[in-house]
Amino acid sequence: MPDDGARNGTAGTAAPGAPRPGRRPATTRDELTHLALELFAAKGFDATTVDDIAAAAGIGRRTFFRYFASKNDLPWGDFDERLEDMRKHFARIPDGTPLMEAVRIATIEFNRMPPAEVRYHRERMALLLRVPTLLAHSTLRFAAWRQVVAEFAGHRLGLPEGDLQPQAIAWAALGIALSAYEQWLDHEDSDLSELLDRSLCMLNSGFSSR
Amino acid sequence: MPDDGARNGTAGTAAPGAPRPGRRPATTRDELTHLALELFAAKGFDATTVDDIAAAAGIGRRTFFRYFASKNDLPWGDFDERLEDMRKHFARIPDGTPLMEAVRIATIEFNRMPPAEVRYHRERMALLLRVPTLLAHSTLRFAAWRQVVAEFAGHRLGLPEGDLQPQAIAWAALGIALSAYEQWLDHEDSDLSELLDRSLCMLNSGFSSR
DNA sequence: CACGCTAATGGCACCCAGTGCCAGAAGGAA
DNA sequence: TTCCTTCTGGCACTGGGTGCCATTAGCGTG
Numbered sequence: 001m002p003d004d005g006a007r008n009g010t011a012g013t014a015a016p017g018a019p020r021p022g023r024r025p026a027t028t029r030d031e032l033t034h035l036a037l038e039l040f041a042a043k044g045f046d047a048t049t050v051d052d053i054a055a056a057a058g059i060g061r062r063t064f065f066r067y068f069a070s071k072n073d074l075p076w077g078d079f080d081e082r083l084e085d086m087r088k089h090f091a092r093i094p095d096g097t098p099l100m101e102a103v104r105i106a107t108i109e110f111n112r113m114p115p116a117e118v119r120y121h122r123e124r125m126a127l128l129l130r131v132p133t134l135l136a137h138s139t140l141r142f143a144a145w146r147q148v149v150a151e152f153a154g155h156r157l158g159l160p161e162g163d164l165q166p167q168a169i170a171w172a173a174l175g176i177a178l179s180a181y182e183q184w185l186d187h188e189d190s191d192l193s194e195l196l197d198r199s200l201c202m203l204n205s206g207f208s209s210r
Numbered sequence: 211m212p213d214d215g216a217r218n219g220t221a222g223t224a225a226p227g228a229p230r231p232g233r234r235p236a237t238t239r240d241e242l243t244h245l246a247l248e249l250f251a252a253k254g255f256d257a258t259t260v261d262d263i264a265a266a267a268g269i270g271r272r273t274f275f276r277y278f279a280s281k282n283d284l285p286w287g288d289f290d291e292r293l294e295d296m297r298k299h300f301a302r303i304p305d306g307t308p309l310m311e312a313v314r315i316a317t318i319e320f321n322r323m324p325p326a327e328v329r330y331h332r333e334r335m336a337l338l339l340r341v342p343t344l345l346a347h348s349t350l351r352f353a354a355w356r357q358v359v360a361e362f363a364g365h366r367l368g369l370p371e372g373d374l375q376p377q378a379i380a381w382a383a384l385g386i387a388l389s390a391y392e393q394w395l396d397h398e399d400s401d402l403s404e405l406l407d408r409s410l411c412m413l414n415s416g417f418s419s420r
Numbered sequence: 421c422a423c424g425c426t427a428a429t430g431g432c433a434c435c436c437a438g439t440g441c442c443a444g445a446a447g448g449a450a
Numbered sequence: 451t452t453c454c455t456t457c458t459g460g461c462a463c464t465g466g467g468t469g470c471c472a473t474t475a476g477c478g479t480g
Contacts, residue, residue, distance in 0.1 A: 022456025023446040049436065060459035065438065100417050136346040164393045168409045169417055171385030179377040186372070199378045206416035207310050207379055232427025233475040259465065270430035275467065 036074045072137035086110045090152040104200040146170040246284045282347035296320045300362040314410040356380035
């Protein structure tokens with residue numbers, strides 16, 4: 001059995017929660033993520049073994065893999081829930097808004113974060129986009145992001161989401177967002193929202209103006 | 211194993227004779243790729259171990275890793291040389307050609323193949339884009355492709371290739387090409403060049419027309 | 421022919437990620 | 451206490467990938 005990680009940890013949020021039977025989880029995904037990120041920053045991603053992380057968390061190596069399917073998944077945090085937010089955001093965009101305009105807005109919104117978290121997010125994204133192993137793995141996560149965009153585009157165009165145009169839009173939007181992220185990481189003083197806005201406008205004008 | 215031919219290492223590039231000193235390589239990258247692709251088709255990528263491949267080729271496991279840095283690299287064949295071709299192709303495009311038009315043409319050209327190879331290429335690409343491990347790994351190869359496009363775009367725009375616009379163009383072009391590839395794989399009777407042409411035209415018009 | 425130079429091979433030990441199995445540990449409720 | 455449940459974590463095993471090093475195989479020269 002894949003033994004799929006993450007059950008009722010119920011990390012951050014309160015949720016006093018109905019007292020369930022059985023032994024309590026020894027830790028949470030959040031805790032492991034934080035801990036691991038510190039180790040990565042200190043020793044580097046590749047040099048940090050799962051044993052290191054488990055030891056630091058005071059759990060067994062085997063247990064670690066019940067919280068995360070792989071070491072690569074550690075930096076992704078609550079990505080899947082964020083995707084749901086984006087789906088909802090798309091749903092709230094007025095029908096009158098042009099398709100690519102909606103994509104632009106939703107993408108910017110998806111990547112908005114409180115100023116206090118900028119520093120943290122930057123570190124996380126630097127890991128994800130600059131450590132080759134993680135960059136490779138990220139492709140699989142990004143596929144889920146593309147899926148959300150393709151769903152919306154397909155809906156708007158009255159086409160199946162698997163058709164060329166919705167898929168092309170989703171792929172292009174992802175590519176554009178990643179190029180903006182790379183600029184953001186390269187330039188300490190840059191603003192992510194602005195970079196996303198600029199690059200998505202380029203996309204929407206077919207890179208014609210200069 | 212019939213390790214006949216495959217005399218000269220460095221198959222492909224010139225230097226027909228050039229009697230070098232030292233022991234002859236036991237096989238070639240090409241031979242290993244072919245062999246492996248057959249095994250993948252028969253047993254699946256994940257179920258085929260490096261030991262299987264090495265055994266089938268009649269070489270030691272250790273030797274395999276001197277021909278390919280990883281099992282994931284097997285299906286990529288001569289990709290790097292093909293990239294050089296694309297670089298040259300870009301260089302030959304007349305200066306009068308609009309930038310995005312040049313990108314469209316070069317992308318289509320890069321992905322052109324003799325009809326006899328279509329079947330083979332389809333199988334290879336299905337592996338690369340549908341086996342999760344390989345899809346993830348492919349990101350790293352695609353980075354090199356983007357680099358070629360970004361170089362050209364940067365050159366044309368008079369900007370460093372690392373700037374937002376060249377990078378955005380490269381990312382978008384890659385995304386578009388991949389969406390075309392997915393359609394091609396999904397529809398047995400489709401034509402890759404045509405799909406690339408259609409999706410790149412969409413890109414160049416900012417996905418505006420319908 | 422024997423020697424030395426060079427370039428490749430391949431066995432061995434080892435590291436690390438990830439998995440199946442299973443015997444417990446820890447909690448609530450009867 | 452006993453039962454039931456959930457989570458833990460040790461153990462053994464697979465498979466990719468690497469460092470080390472002795473060995474093999476070609477070539478040229480004395």
